[in-house]
Amino acid sequence: MRIVVPRQPSATLPDAWRHCVGTGRLDLALRRDYQDSLALVQREIGFRYIRGHGLLSDGMGIHQPYEHGGERRVRHAFTYVDQVVDAYLEQGIAPFLELGFMPSGLASGDDTVFWWKGNITPPRDEREWADLVRAVLRHLVDRYGIDRVRDWPIEVWNEPNLTGFWSAGQDAYHRLYEVTSLAVKDVDAELRVGGPSLAPGYEDEWIQRFAEFVGRRDLPIDFVSRHAYSSGPVQPVPFGAHQTLMPASALLEQFAAPRRQLAGTGLDRLQLHITEFNSSYRPDNPVHDTAFHAAYLAPVLVNGGDLADSFSYWTFSDVFEEVGIPTSPFHGGFGLLTHRQIKKPTYHLYAFMAEMGDRVLARGEDHLVTRHDDGRVTVLAWAPADPAGGTPVSGHTVRLSLPAGPPDARGTAYLRRRSVSEDSGNAWAAWCEMGRPLAPSGRQIDALHEAAEPARSHRSVPVTGGRSEVDVVLGRHEVTLLELTPVIDETPPWWSEDRLFGLGTGNAPTH
CATH class of the missing domain: 2.60.40.1500 (Glycosyl hydrolase domain; family 39)
Structure with a gap:
């Protein structure tokens, strides 16, 4: 047919698909390969925000405790933060700030996640944590201006419903959210803060309890966030993993879920950001590298903007080390690009979307x-x-x-x-x-x-x-x-393809 x-036209095409893109931990942005990849992505696709882990982890070096005069003190250092954010802004992309993980000098325990050991424990001193949050945001405001920083979303932690990312349970996350959100608003009431950045698989009760807590304590919240993945249990192989996949419609169902789960709480009227999505949640699943993957995700990019204000592909580049340093150029990484900027088919899906009309x-x-x-x-x-x-x-x-x-x-x-x-x-x-x-x-x-x-x-x-x-x-x-x-045809009246080699009428060959 x-x-x-x-x-x-029947509608305007939402551009929620390009609102944000994910990245490996933020200190990777100091590398040339990373910056070359980001420049290419921004030139041919053009995302508005970028979100990654590790802003407050030791690799960024912000939290620097020391002793002087018999007292414990803290210096907040922004050497790497400034280089990373400057590099982002030069490429026309702004940070979507994820507040995590815990600096080792402030951590209450030794539990970590990933090869690079992001600490996943609560702060041992809530006041010092709040001071850290305020110091980071005040520095960003001083350096980049309040009007600009008010446009940068601030997300509290990453996937606290998983013990692998937050060791202390939901009630402790509620307390972290309370302390953090109030510290954010101490800096400026119009800064945008939200959460809870949930991993897939949570029960409705988790996000509903979060909404009840925020309402009962009258806490600030400007957006709701969650993640979406469509893969099943891991079948490990050396240097990789395989998984079954649900239909792509499962991702759209996950995008839609928070507004249904939060109906009647008031949070269902807030902006909804899917701050990570992909097929597999593993950074070593070869499906990410394939042509199948682009065709699989095409209906998600086309339809996802009807369900969420943004959905952030995890990630733009294979410069990423959660399970260690990659051992080959194609290793199942999350990225739209491999190392050395080799484009995967899913990269082209995004580049094609960037050329669609609105x-x-x-x-x-x-x-x-x-x-x-x-x-x-x-x-x-x-x-x-x-x-x-x-x-x-x-x-x-x-x-x-x-x-x-x-x-x-x-x-x-x-x-x-x-x-x-x-x-x-x-x-x-x-x-x-x-x-x-x-x-x-x-x-x-x-x-x-x-x-x-x-x-x-x-x-x-x-x-x-x-x-x-x-x-x-x-x-x-x-x-x-x-x-x-x-076509507006501007072919001259004397043109004839028959005469291309001088053999047409009026140009008989001579001997």
Whole structure:
């Protein structure tokens, strides 16, 4: 069946998909590979905020206790913070501040998470913790200005419903939220603070108890946050992990859940930020590197903005070390980019979204059609991605009747197409064909960059009655971007393709 796409938009396309993106711990931003990757992402996609762990961990060096005159004192040092935030702002992206983990000099215990040992225990001195929070925010205000910092969301901790990220239980998190949120507002009442940054799998009661506590104590809260992942139990292998996946619709259900769970509490009317999402929650699951992954997440990017104010892909780059230093360029990392800026198929999904118009003409289970101010029509289409392990579909077709100029227009339109699939724009497949080299040579890296580029094609299509009939035939796990532009024909009257080699009328060959 051919889908007749309306001429007039039915909605504005939310850009919640580009509101924020995730990153590894913040001190990784001091590395060249990280900064080169961020520059590329910002140039071709353009996120507004970036969120990562470890702002208050030892690697950033903010909390510096010492003794003088027989007294314990603390110096708050911002050497690395300034370098990181300056680098972000230079790339047109602002921090989404996550307050964690606990500095070792303030921690009440030795429990840690990740290879780099982020401390997950409560502060042993709440007053010193509040002083730390105020010191960080006052410094940011002094350096970057109050108007700018008021736009930077401030999230209290990360996944406190998991003992692996918060060792002390829900009541202790409530107390941390109280102390922290009040400290934030001490600096400026218009700074935006929120939480509870929950990992998937929590019971409704967890977030409802949080809402009751905030209401009972009349605590400040400006947004609600949670995370979303769609993977099952881990099947470990050396230097990696495999997992089953739920359908992509499970991610959308998780996006929608907090407003349902918080109905009637008042918190359901606040902004909702999904501050992490991906398929697998493991940074070593090869599914992240595949063409399947781009097709799997396409409906999430297209539809997620109807459910949440932002949903932050975890993460923009494979410069990331939660389970240790990666041992190969493709290792199942979360990133849109590998080390050395090799683009994964999911990177192109985001880059394609960045080229869509903001006016929605049509949307379906395998396509999105938008219009730009200059009259161009853009189409994002994707093939089915079955996480149950079905055979990838080749030849899936989206049949569209697209508006191309005014209703009486005739002539032609220029159709430009870019695609990634199992067979194109797929550097992971090329790496596998190379034999999965652990340390590719310079020549191999060049070949991987080349293989990562989308397939490109173009053609002329007829326009009749202001419409072009376009059949989008998709390869295995293909995601494709089409751009349709009506042609204003400026071909000179003397042009003839027959005369290209001087053999046409009036130019007979001479001997």
